[in-house]
Amino acid sequence: MSELTSPATGTRLHPRPQLTRERWDDLCGVWGFAHDDDDRGLDERWFEREDVFDQSITVPFPPESRASGLRATGYHPVVWYRRTVEVSPEDHTGRVLLHFGAVDYRAQVWVNGRLVAEHEGGHTPFTADLTSVLVPGETQVIVVRAEDDPHDLAQPRGKQDWEETPHAIWYHRTTGIWQPVWLEIVPRTHIQTLRWTPDVDRGRLSLVVRLNKASRQPLRVRVRLSIRGTRLADDTYALEGQEVRREVELDPVRYRAGRKDLLWGPRRPNLIDARITLLDDDDNVLDEVGSYTALRSVGVRDGRFQLNGSAYYLRLVLAQNYWPESHLAAPSEDALRREVELVKSLGFNGVRIHQKVEDPRFLYWCDRLGLLVWGEMANAYVFTTEAQRRLTREWLEVLERDYNHPCIVTWVPVNESWGVPDLEGDPAQRAFVRGLYELTKALDPTRPAIGNDGWELVEGDILGVHDYALDGDTLRERYHSAEALEQTLKTVQPSRRNFYLAGHHRRGEPVMLTEFGGLSHAPSESERWWGYGTLPDTDALLARYEDLVSAVLDSPVIAGFCYTQLTDTEQETNGLLRGDRTPKLDPERVREVTSRVSRAVQHDVLQEIHALADERRLAQLRAQGQEEAVAED
Template sequence: MSTLDGTVAAPDLPLASRQDGEYPRPQLLRGEWADLDGTWSFRNTGDDPAWRNGFPDAREITVPFPPESAASGIDEPGFHAVVWYARTIGREELTAAGLGADRDRLLLHFGAVDHRARVWIDGQFIGEHEGGHTPFVLDVTEALGSAPDSDTPDGGHLLVVRAEDDPHDVTQPRGKQDWHEYPHAIWYRRTTGIWQTVWLEAVPSRSVAALRWTNVDHATVRLTVRLRGERRTDERVRVEAWWEEQGERIARVETSVPATADEVDVTVPVTRQTNGQAADELTWSPETPRLVDATVTLLQDGVTPVDAVASYFGVRTVGLDGGAFLLNGRAYDVRSVLNQGYWPESHLAAPSRAALRREVELIKELGFTAARNHQKIEDPRFLYWADRLGLLVWGEAPGAYAFSPLAVQRLVREWMDAVERDASHPSIVTWVPANESWGVQQIATDPAQQAYARALADVTRALDATRPVVSNDGWEHPDSDIVTVHDYEGDGSRLAATYADDAARTALLGGRGPADRRILVGGAVDRGQPVMLTEFGGVDYQPGAQREDGWGYTSAVDGDDWIARITALYDGVRASSFLAGSCWTQLTDTLQETNGLLNADRTPKVPIERIRRAVTGA
C-alpha cells in the first residue's frame, strides 16, 4: 500500500476502512493476529483452585458462545455462578500472532468475559478483570516464551480462565440478563463467561496501545495516541490520512511525544473541509458513510519506525440547537429502532461475525437511520459495520438493579471503559448511561439517586464533550442534553395528541408523562432541549401459530392489522411539531417478547418493503 505522495505506508497493514469484519479491534489493526475462538475445555460444576493447572472430566465448549446457549455445545440455561475454560497455545498460534525478533511482546486479548475473570498460563497467575461487557488485555510474554521457536512444550502452553458470574448479584451491570432462572417480563436468559473473541497479538517492546479519534469541528480531527512499554529516545508519532475512495491525501503530520508522558495528542487538520462548498463531499452520515483511512507510526530517534497500525475515522459533527438534533450542522430526524442484540442460539454473542454486518444491513433495509443498542455494550465489529454502512448508534450502558456503593462503583468503572473503547466510532452519536430508572428506582424523590444520575451524565461529558448525553432514558431526567420519553400508547391518534405542538410539549415536560412518571426531576427544567420518543410501538404479531407466552404492549390479529397499527403510530409521530426523533420497539422478537419487526431468526414478518413504508411514510 502506498500513500499519495508515493511513500510506502506500512505495506503489511490492512486497509482499515475496508476490512472484512473479522478483526476484533477494528480501529487499531496490525497485520497479524491469532484467533483463539473455537473448541475449549469446560467445567461448570465445582470450584477447585487446583484447576488452574487444568481439570479432569472436562467437556468441550465452543468459544465465544456462553454455556447457556445452544451454539456453545453446552446448552444449559440454568444458573452458572462459576465456570472454567482451558485450551492450549502452541507454536502455530504464536506464529500467527506475529511473534518474533521485531515484535517480542505477546498480548492476550479478551473481548468480554461476564462478569469477573481470572487467568493462568501453565499454572502461573497472569491477571484478572472485572466487568462483563468491556475488553481487557494481559501481557503474557514471560509466560509463553519470547519467540515461536522457543521452548514451547510439545503439548503447548495451557491457558485457563475462571469466570465468576453470580446470577443473583443485582449490583453487577447486567442489562437484560434475568436474575430468575427462567426469562420473565422483559428480561432474557443470561450470558455467562467468555462471549466475545479471545485473541493473541505480538507487538514491539515499545508500541501503540490505543487510539482515540475526536471530531473537534468540521475541519479538524484530534488523535490521542497511547503508548506502552519502555520509553525510547526522541519519540515521534506520524499520522498519514487519505480518502481511499477518491485516492486523495487528507493529511500527513508528525508530533513529538512528551518526555514524561506515554500519551500524545496529534492535531489532524482536514484542510479540504475549509472550502465550505466542498465540505459535504467528505463528511460522514447514514446517507454518505465516508471513512478516512489512516496509518499511525511510532518513530524512534525521530526517524526509525518501531511500530505502525492502521485505523480510520469519520469527519462529522453532532450538536443540538433550537430543539433539533444536528448532524454535520443540520437538523436531522433520528429514526431509530431498539436493538436488543440477542440471538436465540447464542444469546448476547453474535452467532457469527457475518451476523453483525447483517444486523446493520437489516436495520437500514427496514428504513431506519439509527439503532439504540439496548442495555448492551455491543461487539466493536457491529460498530465497524455501522461506521462502514452508515447507521447512527446510541451507546448504552447495561444497567444494574441495585443502588449501593458497590453498584455505583461497578457501573461507573465499566461505563467509563466502554466510552473509552467506543468513542472513536463516527456512528455513535449519543451516550445513554442509564435507562428507565434501573438501579435508581427512587430517583423521583431521592436526592442521592438524582446525584448519581447527574454524576453519570457528567462523567460521560467529561470523557467525551462532543456527543449529547441522556441522563435516564425514558423518564425522570435530573439533567439531560436530550429529553427522552417512553410511551407505549397503542392508538395513533392519541399518540399524535400527546406530541402535537408546543402546548403539548409544555404539558408533557411540566407534569407527569406516560407510565405516570415525571419527565424532569431533581430541579431539572425545560431548557429547550430536543425531545425524542425513544421507545414506542411494541406491537405483538406472531405469524402462524400463536405462542401463549408471547406478548407485546398491544397485539395485532394479522399482518394487515399489524402494518396498519405501525403506520398509525408512525403517523402520530410524524404529525408532531417538536419531536426530534423516535425509536421503535423493537427490531426482532426476543424470547417471550414477540413485538419485533423481524422474527427471532431475523426473517421479516411481512415483506420488508411493507414494513419500510410504514416506518418511513414513503
C-alpha cells in the first residue's frame, strides 16, 4: 500500500478528516464500468467476471457527469464497477478495511468473488473488512454493484430528478460512487469511532473512544490535546470492554485567561488537535489516530440563536453544492475549500446545505476556516412505510457521522413538506416529523433541530419561514414588528401554505427567514432558466438583492436569514455565483450588503443597555430605602 498522509502530517486531505491514520491507499481513479439496464448481473455472476466491464469510469464521479468520462444521463438503474489492488504480505498481519464515502443508493461489494458488504443509503459511509477474503500473493479484485432506481420516489433522493431531463428545481442524477474510496490497514484491535462533546461552561471535553471489539487484555487510551502547538491535556485512561468514556478537563487557569483564544466561532475558528493512542499494559502502541475537536456551544434562548452563550445573528446562504461537471461530487479537494472561501467572501457566516449530506472534507474546511452549517437530509417524495424506514435509518447514520463537526449548528431532517405532502390532514405524517425531531434531540441534545423547515411547522427549536416576496417593501410590512410577524405567520401565509398547524403554541423560538430571494438574472433566450423572480441585468439584480437583504436586516424580530442561493445549478439561475463559481455581482458590494449590522442585533444591544441601567437604578433606590419606587420599577 502507498503511504498517503492525513491532514496531521501533510500533503493530502484524508477522506475522513476526524479519524485519520497515516497509512491509507486512495482507490479513486479509473475503474472498469458496466451498465446493467436489464438487471442481469447478479444472475450472471458479474462479480466473478471481467469481460462484461466494457467501459471505464473515473471514480468518484457519477456516470451521469462529464468528469466521470461517460456523461450517461439516461435511465440506468443498475451499474457495476471493477478494479484490482495489490496488498503486500505484511499488511495481512492486521485488518484490511475498504471504505466508501458514499454510494447512491444501494450497494453490494465483492472482493475476489465473495460478498463483503451491503449498504443502503446514498449519502452515508460504509466499510468492508476484507481480511478473510484476501488471497496471499494474488491481485485482489474489487467489484461494486450500485442500484439507483430513478423512478423510486420512496428513496431519499434530494434534488435528483426522476425525469430524464432536469426540470424546474431538480437536477441530473448522481448514481453510484460519488465520494472517495480508500483502503486502510488497521490493527486487529483498533479504534473504530470517537465522539467529542464540548462543555464550554466548565472548560471540558467529553470523549467516547470505541474499539472494533472488546479486548480480552487490559488496555489504556492516551489522549493528547493541543492548540496551535501548545499542549492542553495529556491524559491516560484505563479501558475495559469495548469503549471508554471520560471527561478531559483543560487547565482551568489557562481556560479562564484565554477563553476567547480557545472557543470556536466563524471569526476565530479555534480547533483543538487530538492524538488518541491505544496502548497495552507494556506501553506498546496498538493503534493511533489523529482527530480534532473544538470548544463551542449552540442553542436558542429569548428568541435568538446562541453561539457560545451569546446571541448570534445567522447570515446563511442556501448551498446546493452541485458542480456542472461532477454533480453532487466535488470536482477536486481544492473545490471544497474554495466553496467555503467563496461563501465567506460574500459576507455570509454560514450555509444551509440543501437536500444533500455533504462530503466530510467540505465540513472539515468549514471547521477549519469558520463557517456555520445547517445539516439537512435528502428527502423522499412520497409518504410510505418504506420511505419512512429508509429516511430514518440514513438520518441516524448522518447524525453519527457528523456529530463531531463544530461547524454544524442545526439539524433539519425534513425540508418543507417534502415526503410528507399532507401534514395538515394526516396525523401519521405529523407524527413522523415529530418523531424525527425527537429522535434527533435524543441522539444529539447539544444542537437545535427543526423537524420540518419552511411551512406547516410540526416541531422545532427554530421557526424557519420560506418567503419569496419579490420586493423589500413587502418583507418590511410582514416583519417590521412582533405584531406584524405574528400576523404574517397566522394569516398571510408567505408560501401560500399555513405556517402553524392547528394546536401549535409559540414557545419563544427564534424566527428566521430560512429561504428568501431566489432572484434570477435571465440568460440568453437560447438557454433554459428558472428562478423565483427575474431581473433584466446585473445592476438590477444587485439593487434588488440589496433591497431584500436590507429589509430583512431592518427587522427587529428576525433572528437570521438564509438567502437563496449561492450558485446557479443546472437550469436554476438564481445564484449569486454562476455554476462555474464566477461572480455575477461585485463580491465586495455583496459583502457590504450581507454583513451590515441587523436591527435585531442593535435591538438586543439596546435591551442589554436598558437592563443594566434599570439594575443600577434599582440598586440606587434600594440603597435609599425607597421600597415603593423599587416595586413600581
